[in-house]
Amino acid sequence: MSALKIKKGSSKHSAYNLRPNFSDVTETHTIAVLVENEPGVLARVIGLFSGRGYNIESLTVAEVDHQGHLSRITIVTKGTPQVIEQIKAQLGRIVPVRKVNDLTVEGPSVERELALFKVEGSGEKRVEALRLADIFRAQVVDSTLESFVFQLTGTPDKIDAFADLMRPLGLIEVARTGVAALARGA
Amino acid sequence: MTRQMTGAKMVVQALRDQGVDTVFGYPGGAVLPIYDEIFQQNDIQHILVRHEQGAVHMAEGYARSTGKPGVVLVTSGPGATNAVTGLTDALMDSIPLVVLTGQVPTFMIGSDAFQEADTVGITRPCTKHNWLVKETEKLSKTIHEAFHVATAGRPGPVLVDIPKDVQFASADYQPKPSANTRHYQPQVKGDMEMIEDLVEAIETAKKPIFYTGGGVINSGPAASQLLRELVEATGFPITSTLMGLGAYPASGKNWLGMLGMHGLYEANLAMHGCDVMINLGARFDDRITGRIDAFSPDSRKAHVDIDPSSINKVVKTDIPIVGDIAHVLEDVLALWKSRGRKINREAISKWWKQIEEWKTVDCLSYKGSDTVIKPQYALQRLEELTKGMDRYITTEVGQHQMWAAQYLGFEDPNRWMTSGGLGTMGYGFPASIGVQQAHKDALVINVAGEASWLMNMQELGTATQFNLPVKQFILNNERLGMVRQWQQLLHGERYSQSWSESLPDFVKLAEAFGCKGISISDPADLDDAIMDMIKYDGPVVFDCMVEKHENCFPMIPSGAPHNKMLLGDDNATNAIAGKGAVLV
Missing domain, CATH: 3.30.70.260 (ACT domain)
Known part of the structure; x- marks a missing residue:
């Protein structure tokens, strides 16, 4: 360096x-x-x-x-x-x-990304997925008896973290929008 | 007031409104309506080429020798793809071109129609900007915009793709806008605080150098005038890139000659040892800098360029100034004068002493011969016999190009047309035709190698048809000279594929096209033959058989710094063994 x-x-x-x-x-x-x-x-x-x-x-x-x-x-x-x-x-x-x-050098900015996660599973795993989704404030936008689709908005880091948690719980597909960002303040 | 007309008519009207007098082109299915309009008018002359690549290089020659954009008209598909090399060449050397291509009708786009190609897709990375015009209503406005974009800021080639149904349909013609409302308006005036820094650097510099490039020429005649004034007033030495030759006169007392890989010893050493480098419209190209981490290690660098992306791209700049050279130089001169025209006289005269010492190396000397024509000698004689004439020089690419830059002197801008950035073999001949078309009475010489020249020799037909008396000065060594030189110096003298086998008889070839051919090999005949060439009123192919294994020196081997130049074959041999590079 x-x-x-x-x-x-x-x-x-x-x-x-x-x-x-x-x-x-x-x-x-x-x-x-x-x-x-x-x-x-x-x-x-x-x-x-x-x-x-x-x-x-x-x-x-x-x-x-x-x-x-x-x-x-x-x-x-x-x-x-x-x-x-x-x-x-x-x-x-x-x-x-x-x-x-x-936006990285011109002062503080906010960055957000939206992602959809399809998680398949039943029993304990299904309950755990729902519980974690709640902690991350993800919304359930589709549900069957064997699957959920969660919608999550946040920074790319938060979305990565959620994906890591969902993987062992039956994550089968992710769709991400990429980052939208704006400078803070007027 | 608006007028209804067909798209094809609009094209011709827009060209007329833009002051175009010449179009270089080749007809085909998708541009027939435009050619029909060209047939029915006399304001714009159409030069029929023999290959679309030739058309683009001709337009480049026209543009570089006049400062006006060159215009090309070709058909869809192969017409457009053949133009790609010329477009890339113009992009690399910042030459303003407006290329109009025909396209299959809008309703057939994407169907793999006959002679369909994704022209805007293919040419997107090799144009400054391009447009596919899908509605006749937008055609005239787009063409006017194309001229603006091609010439504003850092010039470059643009392309307008016009489907055939758009050419047939009618709409209102929009005349050339008097005030330009376009958002594309590059900055031309430099930041005054930075200019102040530059003036301060000029005032205190001990070992300064001006390093100028094609940007000075692109900025227009005023830039060259101001540069000359500043150089004379400060007494600083000046060198230039291949692209910038002529901005400062070769006869000027501060002139050090070209710098770079095959530049002059004194120019490169001065660049290496300077304490203030003033880069005007050059871009620290790798042919100039050599090894970057050893490039002019102890200097403060000022860089004036109209393109912000050129600044800090390869070399860190201490005084960056974004702006047009003429505007910036005007401000620099005014400020420097108002602050009392200060320079460090004592240090500068010491600096000049050092430079004079470097000059005594006489880096352009070579072993003469009575029996074979040395290429350097041929160019020295050409210079001697043509200097002072109303002369324009184009070149192909290779050893002859470097020798031409070393041995010919350019007194004015726009007199020297060569493919610098892209290094396009086959550029020079068509470019010379474009130059001659713009300057009918001038002496236009293309300094060529036989291999480069053959790449676009079909344009002999164009030169004959339009009575353009271009002189093709071919230094024929029956080799791809520069490739051969590199193979000798870097690849153990294994001359892989660098022979020109089965060469034509150039005299017969010229005659077959209705031109004059001259062939010589005896140095004693050279002067008379050159005079014959100049005096002949028509295109001449001058086949000058030269020494076959002559190397182009001085040379900075790739990856070496400026102070490790090779001056001749003796130390070049040692350089390969890793020891004898000249250290100063």
Whole structure:
């Protein structure tokens, strides 16, 4: 892990430059990209990641402004600070991209993901699954005599934790939406 | 006021409104309605190429020599896929192009129709932006937008895919918008605080260097003028990438020559030893930096670039400035002047002494010959006999390209067209045709190797048909020279597939296309032959048989730092054994 290096002249403008740009520590960042919702725009964003060898941990996309035809793409990605800066700069130069925000560095943000879990079982295991679901505040959205479908909203960590608990109790299928995120405050 | 017209008519009208005078293209089923419109007008000249790749390179030559976007019109399917190499080339070298492709009718898209290809899918990673226009209502607006995107900010190629039914249908034509309302508006003015930092660095630098690139040329003639003013006023040395040659004149007293893998010794050593590096519109390409962790280790680096993604991409920058070169240089000059035109005179003159010492190495010297034409000699004679003329040079890719960059002098921007980023063999010949089309009376020479040149030789037909008197200066060593050089230096002299077997008789080939052919192999005949080539009013294929195993030096071997240059065959042999690389 390399130390924070502050070169003369690089720090007086903004605290943004204080980050060790060329450190080799891998960080996880959540990046929100506002794009014009035109055909192929998602392919451009994904193509950028595959073409330049960047990681996508999670990706969600939906139109958020129907009148202005704007979609919000939320990408969770991993890389060294230099790679993260490159990703943002590269995203920024895609023509239909209006705005790129790094929610991880631009102050506190909230992240939520929704997941559906199908858990099969009977007897003691079935009761235990229901009990844990209650603790996690998961909702039952479908039920048969041998199965439940739980709906859970939370951070990716919480969803991972719930999945780990459900696995020995008969978890057979998971569907996750990927992360949606917003900066806190006004 | 709007006018109803067919999509095909809109295309021609939009091109006219954008001031287009030349379109390079090739017809086919999916663009027939547009060709029908082209037939019925005289404002725009259509240059019929022999292969779509040629069309794109011609448009690149046109664009680079004029600063205006080049325009290409090709059909769907194979027409579009043949354009891909040219698009990628233009993307890598930031050349503004507008490529229009035909597409199968909208109702057939996705059905694997005849000559259907997913053109916007295929070209998405090799264009700056592209569009599939599914409604005639949007066609004219999209074409105007395409011109804006191609030229705004960092220039690049764009593509508009137009299905055939969209060309037939009618809608209102929307004229070129007077004010650009598009959201795509890259920043051109640099941050003043950073510019202040740069001026401070200029004032205090002891061993400064300007490192300029294609961005200066893309920024326009004003950028080159301002650069010259700043260089003269500060007295700092200046070097340039392959792409930036001509922004500062080769005859200028501060000129160190090109830098990089085959750059000049003094330029590379100055880059390695400088304390302030001012990068203007270059991108720290791997051909420039060599080994990154040993690249100019003791310098503060300023980087001016219009593309934020270029900054801190490979080399950490101390003074990053996002902006257009001309705008930034104007601010830098104004601020530096207002603060009293300060520089560290004493240190700078010491720095120049050091540079003069490096120059005495005379890194471009080579062993001459009376019996065979040395490629370097051929270029020296070409330079001697053509400098001062209204001259444009294009090149193919390989040894000849590097020699051309080393031995030819460029006094002005937009006079030098070469495939830098992508390194496309087959670029130079069609590019020279595009340049000649834009500058009918100029002397346009393509410095070529025989192998590269054969990749697009079919365009001889185009040169003859349109009476474009391009000169093809082929340095024929019957080898893939650069490949052969690497095999000699790095692969134990095993010359795998780097021979040009079964070469044509270039004179007969030229004559078969209605051009003039000249073949020479005796150094004594060189000057007369070059003069014959220049004087002939028509396309010439100049087959110059040269030394077959000449190596291109100086050379920084891949993965080596700037101060470990190879200067000639003697130390190159030792370099392979791991000892003799020149350490300074």
